Every structure is written in C-alpha cells, then in structure tokens.
Amino acid sequence: xxxxxxxxxxxxxxxxxxxxxxxxGHQVFIAKNGQEGIELLEQGxxxxxxxxTDMLMPFISGLELINQIRNEYAMDxxxxxxxxxGNEDTILQAFELGADDYLTKPFSPNELSIRVKKSLIxx
Numbered sequence: 838x839x840x841x842x843x844x845x846x847x848x849x850x851x852x853x854x855x856x857x858x859x860x861x862g863h864q865v866f867i868a869k870n871g872q873e874g875i876e877l878l879e880q881g882x883x884x885x886x887x888x889x890t891d892m893l894m895p896f897i898s899g900l901e902l903i904n905q906i907r908n909e910y911a912m913d914x915x916x917x918x919x920x921x922x923g924n925e926d927t928i929l930q931a932f933e934l935g936a937d938d939y940l941t942k943p944f945s946p947n948e949l950s951i952r953v954k955k956s957l958i959x960x
Contacts, residue, residue: 839886839957842866844874844902845919846894850942854889854919857946858953871897875905878912885914887956892920892927900930907935915956919944 841863845851848869855865866885868874871894878885888906892899899918906912915937920927928939937959938952 838862838864839953840864840866840884841887841889841953842868842874842877842885843889844868844871844894844899845889845891846870847891850891850919853946854949857949861950861953863953870894871899871902874902878906878910886960887915887917887953889917889919889953892918892931900927900934903931903934903936913960915960917952917956 841858843851843854843865846869851867855867858865866877868877874890875897890899890902899920903916906916916935917938917940918931918936919940919942921942931939937956940949940952
C-alpha cells in the first residue's frame with residue numbers, strides 16, 4: 838500500500854482519483870490547492886510514496902510544487918502531473934523540473950492506475 842498525495846483544485850477530480858486509488862489499495866491524502874500541498878509535504882515530507890498534481894491551481898502552481906519538491910526539499914519521490922493544459926512547453930517544463938509522468942485531462946482511471954503502479958515500481 839502506497840501513501841499518495843493528490844493536489845488538485847477540482848473537487849470532482851480529487852474525489853475521482855481518490856476513489857480509484859483507494860480501490861487500488863493505496864492510502865490517499867488530499868490537498869485542494871498547491872499551498873495545501875506544500876503544507877502537507879512540510880508536515881511529513883518523507884511520508885509520501887507518490888505525488889499527483891494538477892498544473893493550474895490557485896496560490897501555488899503544479900510547476901512551483903514540482904520545483905519545491907525537487908529543489909527545496911530535495912525529495913526523490915515520483916511526481917505525476919495531470920492537466921487540461923496540452924501545451925508542449927508546459928509539459929517540457931514540468932519534465933525539466935523533475936516530473937516523472939504526465940497525463941492530460943480527461944484521462945482513463947485505468948490508465949492512471951497503471952501509471953501509478955509503474956511510478957511506484959520505479960521508485
């Protein structure tokens with residue numbers, strides 16, 4: 838069972854991902870925006886096995902979150918980025934900052950499960 842932090846400002850998306858990952862046997866933690874995500878990471882930086890984050894959120898964006906995870910906290914946990922943004926520059930920037938995978942919304946819950954499993958295996 839992995840401990841997964843989901844950071845997204847879309848309530849329905851959070852609940853959909855939470856439901857799927859709990860069904861897969863994972864322990865899920867939720868942050869409703871980037872600032873909450875940072876606060877949860879600061880409280881238990883070594884507590885998470887995977888972070889799933891949206892790109893466009895209030896207060897702190899997904900790109901800023903990835904940057905803090907990799908550079909400020911020097912954490913080596915897998916990060917999967919979810920976004921409606923299909924902009925190639927944004928995707929490349931996410932990977933340059935240290936994202937491990939990227940899914941464009943809407944996505945298949947089955948595909949998310951597979952990518953989560955792969956990211957956890959690589960860890």
